[in-house]
Amino acid sequence: MSSRMLPVPDGLDGMRVDAGLAKLLGLSRTVVAELASAGEVLLDGKPAGKSDRLLAGGLLEVTLPEPDAPSDIVAEPVEGMGILHEDDDIVVVDKPVGVAVHPSPGWTGPTVVGGLAAAGLRISTSGAAERQGVVHRLDAGTTGVMVVAKSEHAYSTLKRAFKERTVTKGYHALVQGHPDPTRGTIDAPIDRHPRHDYKFAVVSGGRPSVTHYEVAEAFRAASLVDIRLETGRTHQIRVHFSAMRHPCVGDLTYGADPVLARKLGLTRQWLHARTLGFAHPSDGRWVEFTSEYPADLAAALDTLRAES
Numbered sequence: 001m002s003s004r005m006l007p008v009p010d011g012l013d014g015m016r017v018d019a020g021l022a023k024l025l026g027l028s029r030t031v032v033a034e035l036a037s038a039g040e041v042l043l044d045g046k047p048a049g050k051s052d053r054l055l056a057g058g059l060l061e062v063t064l065p066e067p068d069a070p071s072d073i074v075a076e077p078v079e080g081m082g083i084l085h086e087d088d089d090i091v092v093v094d095k096p097v098g099v100a101v102h103p104s105p106g107w108t109g110p111t112v113v114g115g116l117a118a119a120g121l122r123i124s125t126s127g128a129a130e131r132q133g134v135v136h137r138l139d140a141g142t143t144g145v146m147v148v149a150k151s152e153h154a155y156s157t158l159k160r161a162f163k164e165r166t167v168t169k170g171y172h173a174l175v176q177g178h179p180d181p182t183r184g185t186i187d188a189p190i191d192r193h194p195r196h197d198y199k200f201a202v203v204s205g206g207r208p209s210v211t212h213y214e215v216a217e218a219f220r221a222a223s224l225v226d227i228r229l230e231t232g233r234t235h236q237i238r239v240h241f242s243a244m245r246h247p248c249v250g251d252l253t254y255g256a257d258p259v260l261a262r263k264l265g266l267t268r269q270w271l272h273a274r275t276l277g278f279a280h281p282s283d284g285r286w287v288e289f290t291s292e293y294p295a296d297l298a299a300a301l302d303t304l305r306a307e308s
Contacts, residue, residue, distance in 0.1 A: 004198050006060045009252035013056035020054045027108050064106035078115030084289050089154035089282050092147050094291045101137040124155040135159050144273025145291040157281035168277040171227040174270035175246040178223050182215040186240040190233045200235045202243045209233045211240045219304040264300040
């Protein structure tokens with residue numbers, strides 16, 4: 001069993017425990033209801049029933065079961081997941097929102113590896129069993145382009161490329177306010193948050209983390225930023241821009257304004273893996289793939305542009 005502590009964001013104020021926690025963790029309401037019935041959900045230190053109401057700023061503590069055995073990966077079609085490229089060595093995926101890359105503790109929603117299995121695609125058997133073929137990840141709430149290895153050679157080649165930072169990873173983020181300077185590098189170490197284990201923070205002595213950015217378009221209350229990651233820490237972009245006091249719009253976990261998020265119709269962070277480039281593992285030729293903005297992110301931009 002593993003325990004997670006989660007503050008209740010403003011956007012879930014007044015929502016039922018089962019509905020709100022299901023949204024926060026990507027679990028079904030049935031699973032949350034079972035956890036609550038078993039006394040595994042605490043709200044401000046007291047057991048919470050499934051129909052209790054959440055209060056913004058409250059603290060949820062949830063004890064989650066361990067994940068199913070890795071061999072139990074479910075081949076399940078993933079709505080909206082596109083295939084940008086496929087050959088004998090790799091498959092390049094356009095990942096939609098609300099989809100994890102692979103199974104993890106407490107996650108019962110769709111996964112990229114499950115979607116590929118449902119499509120009949122064989123992927124590499126290298127790596128931990130539940131992450132076979134996975135050489136890098138995107139957060140469930142982050143959309144965009146990612147590559148999965150199909151062959152054992154591709155797995156080892158791509159893992160080395162990511163480790164040696166020869167892969168180009170381009171992201172677009174809509175951040176609050178106007179970063180100054182408009183072009184720069186954020187070089188700040190990241191590790192687990194000292195008080196909240198569900199998120200990360202800039203921490204002295206953390207893992208080296210480097211983000212290069214340039215403002216591409218400025219609006220009244222936000223900026224569209226073109227980002228190149230030099231490292232690939234968990235939540236890196238979200239943590240770095242939050243530390244600059246310019247969190248990704250819609251990212252309530254890292255301090256975004258819920259009013260602006262509602263105004264733009266966002267229920268997750270505005271963050272998109274736009275481009276991915278690397279030497280193809282079969283022959284070393286450089287390949288690059290691009291993912292278009294999904295509907296929710298494009299609509300938010302349209303709203304801002306109409307106001308400018």
